Amino acid sequence: MIPVLLILIPLLSGLVTFFLKDEKAAKSWSLLSSVITLAVVFSGLFIYDHNSESNFNAAWLPALGSSFSLSLDGMGKMLTLLTAISFPVVFASTYKNSYKESGSFYGLMLLTQAGLMGVFVAADALLFYFFWELALIPVYFLCSIWGGEKRIAVTFKFFIYTFIGSLLMLAGILYLYFQTPDHSFAIKSLYSLHLSVKDQNIIFWLFFIAFAIKMPIFPFHTWQPDTYEQSPTAVTMILSGVMVKMGIFAVIRWLLPIFPDAVAHFSTIIIIFSIIGMIYASLIAIQQDDIKRLIAYSSIAHIGLMCAAIFAHNRIGLEGVLIQMFNHGINVIGLWIVADVIEQQLGTRKLSELGGLAQKAPVLAILLVVMALANIALPLTNAFVGEFLMFNGLFQYNVWFAAIAGISIILAAVYTLNMVQKIFYGNTVSITANAVDAKNNVQWILIVLVVVVLLLGVYPQPLINLTKDTVNIILVNR
Amino acid sequence: MNAIILSALLGVVMMFSSILTENRTIIRNIAIAGLLILLIGNLLNTYTVYSFNIDSHNMLRFDKFGLFFNSIAIASTLLYAILSGSDVVKVGNYPAESFALIFFALCGVAILSSYNTLLMLFLGIEIMSIPLYILTGSDKKNLKSNEASLKYFLMGCFSTGILLMGITLLYGASGNFNIESVHSTSNAVTTSYNYGILAPLGLILIFISMCFKVSAAPFHFWTPDVYDGAPSVFTSFMATIVKAAGFIAFIKLFSIRMADLGPSSSIILSTIIIATLLVGNITAVFQQSVKRMLAYSSIAQAGFMLFALYGNNDLSSEGILLYSAAYSIATIGIFAILIKMKDYTFDGYNGLAKKQPLVAAANTVFLLSLAGIPLTAGFFAKYYMLASALKSNGHAVLWLVIVAVLFAAVSVYYYFRVIQAMYFKEGEAETTEISSKFKAGLVVMAILIILIGINPSFLLNWFYF
Numbered sequence: 005m006i007p008v009l010l011i012l013i014p015l016l017s018g019l020v021t022f023f024l025k026d027e028k029a030a031k032s033w034s035l036l037s038s039v040i041t042l043a044v045v046f047s048g049l050f051i052y053d054h055n056s057e058s059n060f061n062a063a064w065l066p067a068l069g070s071s072f073s074l075s076l077d078g079m080g081k082m083l084t085l086l087t088a089i090s091f092p093v094v095f096a097s098t099y100k101n102s103y104k105e106s107g108s109f110y111g112l113m114l115l116t117q118a119g120l121m122g123v124f125v126a127a128d129a130l131l132f133y134f135f136w137e138l139a140l141i142p143v144y145f146l147c148s149i150w151g152g153e154k155r156i157a158v159t160f161k162f163f164i165y166t167f168i169g170s171l172l173m174l175a176g177i178l179y180l181y182f183q184t185p186d187h188s189f190a191i192k193s194l195y196s197l198h199l200s201v202k203d204q205n206i207i208f209w210l211f212f213i214a215f216a217i218k219m220p221i222f223p224f225h226t227w228q229p230d231t232y233e234q235s236p237t238a239v240t241m242i243l244s245g246v247m248v249k250m251g252i253f254a255v256i257r258w259l260l261p262i263f264p265d266a267v268a269h270f271s272t273i274i275i276i277f278s279i280i281g282m283i284y285a286s287l288i289a290i291q292q293d294d295i296k297r298l299i300a301y302s303s304i305a306h307i308g309l310m311c312a313a314i315f316a317h318n319r320i321g322l323e324g325v326l327i328q329m330f331n332h333g334i335n336v337i338g339l340w341i342v343a344d345v346i347e348q349q350l351g352t353r354k355l356s357e358l359g360g361l362a363q364k365a366p367v368l369a370i371l372l373v374v375m376a377l378a379n380i381a382l383p384l385t386n387a388f389v390g391e392f393l394m395f396n397g398l399f400q401y402n403v404w405f406a407a408i409a410g411i412s413i414i415l416a417a418v419y420t421l422n423m424v425q426k427i428f429y430g431n432t433v434s435i436t437a438n439a440v441d442a443k444n445n446v447q448w449i450l451i452v453l454v455v456v457v458l459l460l461g462v463y464p465q466p467l468i469n470l471t472k473d474t475v476n477i478i479l480v481n482r
Numbered sequence: 483m484n485a486i487i488l489s490a491l492l493g494v495v496m497m498f499s500s501i502l503t504e505n506r507t508i509i510r511n512i513a514i515a516g517l518l519i520l521l522i523g524n525l526l527n528t529y530t531v532y533s534f535n536i537d538s539h540n541m542l543r544f545d546k547f548g549l550f551f552n553s554i555a556i557a558s559t560l561l562y563a564i565l566s567g568s569d570v571v572k573v574g575n576y577p578a579e580s581f582a583l584i585f586f587a588l589c590g591v592a593i594l595s596s597y598n599t600l601l602m603l604f605l606g607i608e609i610m611s612i613p614l615y616i617l618t619g620s621d622k623k624n625l626k627s628n629e630a631s632l633k634y635f636l637m638g639c640f641s642t643g644i645l646l647m648g649i650t651l652l653y654g655a656s657g658n659f660n661i662e663s664v665h666s667t668s669n670a671v672t673t674s675y676n677y678g679i680l681a682p683l684g685l686i687l688i689f690i691s692m693c694f695k696v697s698a699a700p701f702h703f704w705t706p707d708v709y710d711g712a713p714s715v716f717t718s719f720m721a722t723i724v725k726a727a728g729f730i731a732f733i734k735l736f737s738i739r740m741a742d743l744g745p746s747s748s749i750i751l752s753t754i755i756i757a758t759l760l761v762g763n764i765t766a767v768f769q770q771s772v773k774r775m776l777a778y779s780s781i782a783q784a785g786f787m788l789f790a791l792y793g794n795n796d797l798s799s800e801g802i803l804l805y806s807a808a809y810s811i812a813t814i815g816i817f818a819i820l821i822k823m824k825d826y827t828f829d830g831y832n833g834l835a836k837k838q839p840l841v842a843a844a845n846t847v848f849l850l851s852l853a854g855i856p857l858t859a860g861f862f863a864k865y866y867m868l869a870s871a872l873k874s875n876g877h878a879v880l881w882l883v884i885v886a887v888l889f890a891a892v893s894v895y896y897y898f899r900v901i902q903a904m905y906f907k908e909g910e911a912e913t914t915e916i917s918s919k920f921k922a923g924l925v926v927m928a929i930l931i932i933l934i935g936i937n938p939s940f941l942l943n944w945f946y947f
Contacts, residue, residue, distance in 0.1 A: 171887035
């Protein structure tokens with residue numbers, strides 16, 4: 005029942021939110037709903053931790069061979085946990101922001117959560133496709149209505165990009181469906197398929213392009229910085245913290261086990277593209293003056309590493325990717341929160357217009373520095389564990405790839421520290437002269453995130469244990 | 483049989499109703515009642531409760547597929563009359579005429595869904611088309627409407643001529659009008675005469691004429707002008723129910739005879755599909771008027787419906803029924819809203835969401851359905867089309883499916899322009915008065931679309947019931 009609840013709670017409460025006219029009511033209602041969802045995830049992790057609770061199966065479209073079947077494996081549990089943590093964090097940290105027609109805003113946010121949850125728990129390809137789209141449509145409206153100046157064109161580009169990807173995936177799913185002996189969309193039937201190499205090589209790309217656009221991987225990344233910049237920050241947090249994980253998740257769940265030959269065949273070229281993307285995005289990030297764009301490009305670089313490590317296709321790399329999915333989500337949301345605080349308070353996101361904020365907002369400065377260090381994967385932060393494992397995996401695949409990809413660590417240090425320095429150190433300028441420290445709710449949220457960062461940096465074992473079963477299934481199926 | 487007889491009778495009733503009353507509301511209500519009777523009559527026939535029994539000497543054959551399509555067509559017309567009926571009676575001086583013609587066109591639809599000889603195919607197409615020529619020109623004082631009517635008439639005659647020539651050639655080759663009993667090829671072998679080219683040539687001519695009727699490229703040129711020039715209420719009827727009926731007729735014949743076109747048939751068909759998708763989608767992108775955009779989008783949708791012909795299996799017959807229903811409901815809704823707008827350009831929709839949130843929300847559902855987004859009926863419509871093609875042909879057709887989905891992505895561009903105008907742009911969005919009944923109708927249709935989108939067996943189960 006757990007996965008059903010994870011979808012139903014945000015879905016139903018989201019629909020209710022549309023009718024809440026009062027802004028306060030909408031905010032508290034959606035915060036409450038997201039906290040309940042989080043509680044359900046925890047109960048699934050610690051109390052109802054057995055198969056009967058984490059699987060669900062009901063008839064949906066028997067004529068088509070599709071059923072409403074959900075299941076929670078280790079990876080699913082971890083990502084639903086990330087989703088469930090992200091939403092209350094986002095709601096709480098942007099609690100003071102006000103939106104026009106806030107009922108619709110929070111309603112769409114919760115619908116997005118329902119879609120994301122569905123993607124992570126779906127055990128049926130058609131159902132997966134449904135949720136994949138369900139997560140996209142509300143985001144389209146969120147960005148287009150509440151975004152920045154150029155929102156309409158930018159969001160449209162984002163939508164068309166991802167929609168092309170999903171449609172190609174649909175064609176691929178349909179093709180696979182007709183290959184299964186029992187004409188079924190169930191993940192089990194797809195896993196037991198033995199496709200010819202020729203088939204694999206074609207269908208692989210139909211799926212991979214969809215996922216590559218979502219992640220995004222160079223050269224499909226062009227929608228991403230614009231969209232992150234133009235979206236309202238609350239949406240950007242969800243986009244970069246959780247939604248890009250859909251792409252990585254989907255590669256691991258739907259690509260690796262079904263197309264083992266094609267994965268082996270194309271892994272080198274994909275890793276090369278990922279690494280090009282990493283270096284390229286890092287170099288651009290160094291040039292950025294806008295905090296949001298800087299974080300966006302840094303995110304492309306991190307995702308590139310995850311994609312490369314997946315296609316290295318060994319145990320240590322995969323373990324790294326899995327825990328890094330969670331860690332990156334936490335870290336990047338932390339960075340966005342700081343960016344949002346600065347923008348809300350000072351009205352600018354330009355690094356060149358900021359400076360000396362540490363004198364005025366010491367708490368914020370300390371918290372940001374920890375987040376920034378996690379972003380460059382310093383030891384003792386959570387990202388170090390993930391990145392170390394991923395580089396290790398990449399190293400086993402090819403030393404040169406690991407070496408070139410390693411440059412991005414140095415570049416990450418350059419742009420991240422540069423950002424910290426320009427915002428917080430130096431002399432105060434006119435804009436920051438009257439700044440005050442972050443509000444209590446933001447401080448508490450950031451403190452929680454920092455604790456998570458340090459805790460998982462010192463003791464990552466729970467995450468590794470959680471995702472062990474997934475790694476086994478993926479690698480055995482080869 | 484019920485649908486054919488009742489619709490003809492009701493057409494006559496509508497004609498004479500204008501003697502009794504001039505009141506437009508009463509006339510509209512008579513029409514709605516008539517459509518209800520027609521729907522019930524057809525349902526009685528479908529579930530073999532009661533039907534007129536007239537021996538047609540096997541010229542008509544009533545199977546579940548055809549009867550079910552009749553129900554979809556009649557139900558769509560009913561929705562259309564409920565939503566746009568008050569606008570129908572505003573066109574022209576004699577409102578009852580329009581409804582009489584609509585009933586006659588429905589009679590043609592019913593014949594097309596049940597014909598068993600080529601003669602009946604011809605009759606059905608004519609009975610369906612001639613009322614439409616008149617309806618297109620029913621805004622008598624409007625030059626554009628006159629032009630559209632003339633153009634439609636000339637093009638229609640032209641394609642009917644081709645159809646007749648094709649039928650003649652087939653008759654020459656096989657000696658009868660039956661659509662399935664005589665296979666031209668086997669016939670040529672068993673008799674001592676070799677008719678050679680006659681049968682395939684005849685079939686090709688019929689194929690071309692049917693492409694005219696369903697506005698498949700490159701025989702689509704009449705569509706945008708006619709759809710644009712005709713009074714919007716009638717465009718709505720033409721673009722949905724009539725078009726779907728054309729497809730049913732097309733599929734009924736060619737699901738049996740496609741193979742007779744020879745090994746090149748799949749190449750011809752895939753060329754036409756791609757051309758139709760290309761012309762419809764690409765041209766729609768550049769339109770400034772929503773009405774013209776919808777005309778091109780109807781061409782694009784025809785490209786998808788042609789997949790049913792390509793697949794030619796159980797999925798495609800289910801699929802074309804689903805497609806007809808999904809496409810008709812959504813398009814009728816969009817047109818009903820369009821009619822209420824004062825300005826037909828995209829900019830005319832600016833800010834509609836603020837002024838009429840419910841109407842805008844319903845319109846969004848309809849547009850999403852046409853674009854084929856999951857959770858709407860349009861998704862499963864497209865799904866069935868693609869699946870039917872993949873099921874029959876597997877590997878070989880994958881590239882065609884990929885091309886089709888890419889064009890579906892293009893279609894998102896122009897459908898979403900309307901959504902953008904309604905929700906994200908500031909503006910006045912002037913409308914004529916919108917009654918709460920109208921809104922209720924829209925909401926019902928939007929819910930219908932979503933219900934079918936969540937579970938298409940909601941609709942298709944009736945087919946097997």
